[in-house]
Each structure stands twice: as C-alpha cells, then as structure tokens.
Amino acid sequence: MGKSSEDLASCGGCKCGIGAQLEKRREEEKVHQLLMGLDDASYGTVKSNILASDPLLSLNLVYTMLIQEEKVRMMTKSKEERGLVVGLALLANYKEKGCRDAVEKSMTCTHCGKNDHDMK
Numbered sequence: 001m002g003k004s005s006e007d008l009a010s011c012g013g014c015k016c017g018i019g020a021q022l023e024k025r026r027e028e029e030k031v032h033q034l035l036m037g038l039d040d041a042s043y044g045t046v047k048s049n050i051l052a053s054d055p056l057l058s059l060n061l062v063y064t065m066l067i068q069e070e071k072v073r074m075m076t077k078s079k080e081e082r083g084l085v086v087g088l089a090l091l092a093n094y095k096e097k098g099c100r101d102a103v104e105k106s107m108t109c110t111h112c113g114k115n116d117h118d119m120k
Contacts, residue, residue: 027058027059028056030059031050031056031062035050035051
C-alpha cells in the first residue's frame with residue numbers, strides 16, 4: 001500500500017527534501033486561493049505584481065502587502081471624501097452668497113436710487 005504525501009513528508013528518514021517541497025506547494029496554493037478571492041478591479045495591479053514575483057512570495061508577505069494596499073486605499077478614499085465635503089461646502093457658500101447678492105442688488109431704494117435699503 002502506498003504512503004500518503006503527509007507520511008512521506010514526516011518520515012524524517014529520507015534526505016530528498018520532499019517535506020519542504022510539499023510545504024512550499026501548499027503555501028503556493030494558499031497564496032493563489034487568497035489572490036483569486038480578491039476583486040480584480042480593486043486589486044488587479046497588486047495581484048499581478050505578486051504573481052509575477054519569482055519565487056512566489058510567502059503567504060505572510062502577500063497578506064502584509066494586501067493590508068498595506070488596503071490602508072493606502074482607505075487613506076486615499078478619506079482624502080477624496082474630505083475634498084468632496086469641502087467642495088460641497090464651498091459650493092453651498094457660493095450659492096448662498098450669490099443669492100444674497102442678488103437680493104441685495106434688487107433692494108434699490110426707489111426714492112434715492114442707492115442699494116441695500118428700501119424706502120420703507
């Protein structure tokens with residue numbers, strides 16, 4: 001009866017290095033599974049960079065790179081949102097001021113012809 005790959009990996013008697021080879025193969029499979037579970041639109045570039053590395057990076061290093069990428073995305077998103085909020089606030093202020101200016105311009109005294117007051 002044949003031995004399983006785990007039996008071969010843990011026999012300890014041979015010097016062929018099968019245990020290390022099997023462990024490396026398992027780790028590579030885990031890296032591929034992790035990368036295949038990621039969204040291509042968001043992580044396409046980082047996935048390509050990782051898959052292009054030779055030898056393939058360790059699972060821990062891949063995970064660290066993905067965490068770093070996520071942190072950068074969060075910071076960038078946060079800055080974009082702050083910029084949007086500031087832009088909307090400026091736009092609202094501009095519109096409000098524009099409306100106030102229009103009202104003030106329409107308040108021309110019918111008696112003396114000056115702005116900002118009414119004859120009343």
